[in-house]
Amino acid sequence: MxxxxxxxxxxxxxxxxxxxxxxxxxxxxxxxxxxxxxxxxxxxxxxxxxxxxxxxxxxxxxxxxxxxxxxxxxxxxxxxxxxxxxxxxxxxxxxxxxxxxxxxxxxxxxxxxxxxxxxxxxxxxxxxxxxxxxxxxxxxxxxxxxxxxxxxxxxxxxxxxxxxLDLPPAIAGVSGMNAVAHAVEALYSRDANPVISALAIESVAALLRSLPRIRNEMHDLGARSDALYGAWLAGICLGSVGMALHHKLCHTLGGMFDLPHAETHAALLPHVLAYNSPAIPEVMQRLSHSLGVDDPALHLYRVNQAIGATPALADIGMPEDGIERATDLALANPYWNPRPLERHAIRDLLARAYRGDEPKP
Missing domain, CATH: 3.40.50.1970 (Rossmann fold)
Structure with a gap:
């Protein structure tokens, strides 16, 4: 591999x-x-x-x-x-x-x-x-x-x-998925490097194994420790390399509609990873190997379900007419992303996230 x-x-x-x-x-x-x-x-x-x-x-x-x-x-x-x-x-x-x-x-x-x-x-x-x-x-x-x-x-x-320990499981879940987003996007950043990629893989693994455990037992000290450790590593990733489409969309939606930060990251992450997947086959292969899954984007979507995260942006305050407005604003200032920014595809991505559908490339 x-x-x-x-x-x-x-x-x-x-x-x-x-x-x-x-x-x-x-x-x-x-x-x-x-x-x-x-x-x-x-x-x-x-x-x-x-x-x-x-x-x-x-x-x-x-x-x-x-x-x-x-x-x-x-x-x-x-x-x-x-x-x-x-x-x-x-x-x-x-x-x-x-x-x-x-x-x-x-x-x-x-x-x-x-x-x-x-x-x-x-x-x-x-x-x-x-x-x-x-x-x-x-x-x-x-x-x-x-x-x-x-x-x-x-x-x-x-x-x-x-x-x-007293962070409610529902909040812990979406907060943890926010951290996963930092690590996942660091893997395909334009300035990714071996150190950050290693930390990112470790971060994703630690978070995804701990968040469902916290959902089942909120005072599981081992799971809480793993999640905080994974979040620390994800923070290092976020601070060390540039981000791309995922963070751009989250900032756009958060600023426009005052959506809750972590919930927005959790809902969008599977869809943006699916969007970028054709352009990052090595990253997808590495995530598949680390997580033991065939489709990392679909796995993230299912983890969201397992931890009780709301899959639909509509349920956290995004208006339906915001799909078009957010698409326009997200494309207003060019920025780097591994897959070219295609208006119709990004609009479809936001529409799926708005409805809470399964992610598609």
């Missing part, structure tokens, strides 16, 4: 991103030590309502280096929310950020860091993976734009498996 990575070993570029990672159970206890190591003396805590009690506990442990707490993070990192948080940064004389939560909270932390270059400590509670990337997506007036900057890359990420 010929692996996709093998064909790229003669020439590639690999950049290792300098984030410090602490992984395990009970690693939450490292926050104060890490904050002091980074020179923080006036900390802003970011969190969502589900993690308010954990955040309050962290605030007490920080003592006199605690500055303030902001609870208003929202999906897709709206610029107006960032401006609210920035006002608190200024009035409280903040010099460091500790973020506890999923992709929305991480996104807000990174948006603040972009504007201030403040150091960040991120404690993920989902499998979003954005904590491992120098990438920030922000939404303003319904348009989501993405940029890369070393300013937004967190200095430390603390993975504490115990922080994920």
């Amino acid at each position: 010929t692996h996709n990575a093998v064909s790229r070993t003669t020439e590639f570029v690999y950049e290792s991103l300098p984030t410090r990672v602490i992984f395990g159970s009970g690693t939450l206890n490292n926050v104060e030590q890490e904050a002091k190591r980074l020179g923080m003396s006036r900390i802003l805590l970011l969190c969502g309502q589900p993690h308010e009690s954990v955040t309050s506990s962290i605030a007490k442990s920080l003592g006199d280096i605690y500055g303030a707490t902001f609870l208003g993070a929202r999906m897709h990192t709206p610029v107006n929310v960032t401006e609210e948080a920035m006002a608190l940064v200024k009035t409280s004389q903040i010099d460091g950020i500790v973020s506890i939560g999923g992709g929305s909270t991480t996104g807000l932390s990174k948006a603040i860091a972009l504007r201030t270059d403040l150091p960040q400590i991120i404690l993920p509670t989902t499998y979003a993976g954005s904590e491992m990337t120098p990438i920030l997506g922000e939404t303003d007036n319904g348009i989501k734009t993405t940029q890369r900057s070393p300013k937004v890359l967190p200095e430390t990420v603390i993975y504490d498996v115990e922080l994920t």
Whole structure:
């Protein structure tokens, strides 16, 4: 069998991103030590309502280096929310950020860091993976734009498996499939390389074996650990190579219709992989071998069913007339993809995802 990575070993570029990672159970206890190591003396805590009690506990442990707490993070990192948080940064004389939560909270932390270059400590509670990337997506007036900057890359990420144990299985499932999307698209990225391809295959395998187990037993510590490990690897993939059609479509739909981020990734992933499959036979072969399946795209669709992820974009808020609008916007600015961007085929892809049909090339 010929692996996709093998064909790229003669020439590639690999950049290792300098984030410090602490992984395990009970690693939450490292926050104060890490904050002091980074020179923080006036900390802003970011969190969502589900993690308010954990955040309050962290605030007490920080003592006199605690500055303030902001609870208003929202999906897709709206610029107006960032401006609210920035006002608190200024009035409280903040010099460091500790973020506890999923992709929305991480996104807000990174948006603040972009504007201030403040150091960040991120404690993920989902499998979003954005904590491992120098990438920030922000939404303003319904348009989501993405940029890369070393300013937004967190200095430390603390993975504490115990922080994920109460993540409901339905949310864990779609969050995990969001991470799978990062790894799958990294396999056929224009700047894929052997290191990232190896991490991506490991990530996909770890996530797809753990997510159905979490669905059946939400407090399975081994499955939770595997999922968080897979999400970490997927985040490295997302931050190290460029993405293509899948992420473009997800950002387009999320920005236009305010669709839930992870659910959108989960629903679209099988369809985009099927669309690209004729142009990436080595990647499809490698995924088939790793997962022990004949059709990786159909397998992803069935995993979505097994974990309770909604297959139809219609069920998470996309209007039917959005198919045409999203197709036009997705094609408005050219970008790289292994298969050429064909309007009728992309429209058909979105229509199938809208209805929740099985994926087709």
